[in-house]
Amino acid sequence: MAATIGWYGPLIDLRKASSHIGDYVQLLVFIHKSTPIQYKISRNGGEVVRLDILVGDETRTYFPVTIWQQQMASKVVAGNVCLLQNVKITKYGDSLEARTLHCSSLQCLIHSEDFLAPKGVIELMGECRVGITARDKLKKVVGWLQQVRLARCGSEINYYEHQRQVKVNWKVREETQSKNCLSLSELSDLNKYYKATFNAYVGEIFLPITWINLRETNAERMFISTRLHALADDGLVDDLVTSGCHLCGTPVNTGLGYENGASMQQNRLPLYCQRSSDRNHDVGTIYRPFLLYVWDDSKHAPILVTNKAAELLFGNIQAEKVESCYKVHMKKQLHHKKGTECNIGIEKKPNLYMIWLILLKMLLQRGKNSPLKFKVTVDVNKDWESGRLEMESVSIPALVRL
Known part of the structure; x- marks a missing residue:
């Protein structure tokens, strides 16, 4: 499905992120894992959500991204290959990261289960409604994943990230x-x-x-x-x-x-x-x-x-x-x-x-x-x-x- 908003910056390799501090960029990356940090204020129904994800491409294996929009956070699944649009590269001390803003969006291009059938991945890449530059980048990322065999690990991480919480146990507390x-x-x-x-x-x-x-x-x-x-x-x-x-x-x-x-x-x-x-x-x-x-x-x-x-x-x-x-x-x-x-x-x-x-x-x-x-x-x-x-x-x- 095509993105509904335009690009505010270039599609870059992760290794070049340090050259774009303060700029809007597009990232086509593999999601290693996600860390939700959230707090609910029940009295007024408000909610603050931040999702820290670790992504990578063929030029840099690990790179942090912070997602503040709850709608985007709900679409994040470890093991998928996604296009992150209009994110800003920021630097805090020695740490470099990308963060989403109101104009950012996320588009899933390849799902983790698609990597179990290599022929299916090739067909899906051909069906992706993205431009020539993004399509070339997608081929590089998928080729890197197939070479280092990270896609299957992403499915395992996804299992841990989405594991349901243990139900409340109302039994009398036993000896520590x-x-x-x-x-x-x-x-x-x-x-x-x-x-x-x-x-x-x-x-x-x-x-x-x-x-x-x-x-x-x-x-x-x-x-x-x-x-x-x-x-x-x-x-x-x-x-x-x-x-x-x-x-x-x-x-x-x-x-x-x-x-x-x-x-x-x-x-x-x-x-x-x-x-x-x-x-x-x-x-x-x-x-x-x-x-x-x-x-x-x-x-x-x-x-x-x-x-x-x-x-x-x-x-x-x-x-x-x-x-x-x-x-x-x-x-x-x-x-x-x-x-x-x-x-x-x-x-x-x-x-x-x-x-x-x-x-x-x-x-x-x-x-x-x-x-x-x-x-x-x-x-x-x-x-x-x-x-x-x-x-x-x-x-x-x-x-x-x-």
């Missing part, structure tokens, strides 16, 4: 068992309450912003990796740090409101703290709960991270110290801009805000970090985006001596 999982696929198959350990790479920190009415055009505010590479993002600490219970990690105010003052009914701090021996909350400055998306070669998974676990993830730097140093840092910056002398912080202390910021950037270096060892509680009564996996600790895996 420990499990050392070799992969995220093995972890996802668990059907009881476990304390599980596994190794995985960090992909993204997703912060569900529900305390304001966040417009769709500002949805990227929820994704911390994007904000870390912005030239100026003074609101990062304000979003990640708030008031709440040090023990259970629940914010004092977690509800959805509106910036114009007309707020809806809000969830507040529970009456009792489930992680306190006397059931009393220990209220102070905490890290707001967020989802840490991790992955390995088999699957991806979101992990709920609350205050104590966040401290471990951020090098044992407490939220109140980050906030305190951030305020001092901003006051010094303000005095520097005005050209006036600043007498704040006579004692020379480390700027924990800047250290924390560097740790965040190091943690979210896409594709450059080694895997970390996570310990989580697995609660099969919860959905994946609602804390099915909750982080307890994180460490660097021990080296195996030969």
Whole structure:
């Protein structure tokens, strides 16, 4: 089926993407796998969806693409060969990727099952309603896939990506068992309450912003990796740090409101703290709960991270110290801009805000970090985006001596 909108840029090879930063381009690629990152706000029916896909062609095996449009995301199937139209090449730090915009579209040219019959693929290529340039590119991509035999792997990945969630188990929680999982696929198959350990790479920190009415055009505010590479993002600490219970990690105010003052009914701090021996909350400055998306070669998974676990993830730097140093840092910056002398912080202390910021950037270096060892509680009564996996600790895996 032909595309309904025109091309805003050239059809390029993935290896030439670095020469088109900031430009619209067309990509004819094979989809290796997809990683959906989504959060639903049930109170107003809103939904923010981002789909990270890994694509490749005969010139570059792996290249990341971010899809923001839900309609396009529903058409993505690992193992297919697709034409991505009017996507923009962007760069964040050292990371290069393509991202979709309102004018982007996706057209599937070859389905994964078509690769099981080579003659069928040749016939389908002849039937594709694309131009001469796209047809030549399609032949190259299909030839590359048949040579390296990636198409069949894509079908297997597709199985994992579209596996249905385990149904809620309403049985009484049994005695906690420990499990050392070799992969995220093995972890996802668990059907009881476990304390599980596994190794995985960090992909993204997703912060569900529900305390304001966040417009769709500002949805990227929820994704911390994007904000870390912005030239100026003074609101990062304000979003990640708030008031709440040090023990259970629940914010004092977690509800959805509106910036114009007309707020809806809000969830507040529970009456009792489930992680306190006397059931009393220990209220102070905490890290707001967020989802840490991790992955390995088999699957991806979101992990709920609350205050104590966040401290471990951020090098044992407490939220109140980050906030305190951030305020001092901003006051010094303000005095520097005005050209006036600043007498704040006579004692020379480390700027924990800047250290924390560097740790965040190091943690979210896409594709450059080694895997970390996570310990989580697995609660099969919860959905994946609602804390099915909750982080307890994180460490660097021990080296195996030969």
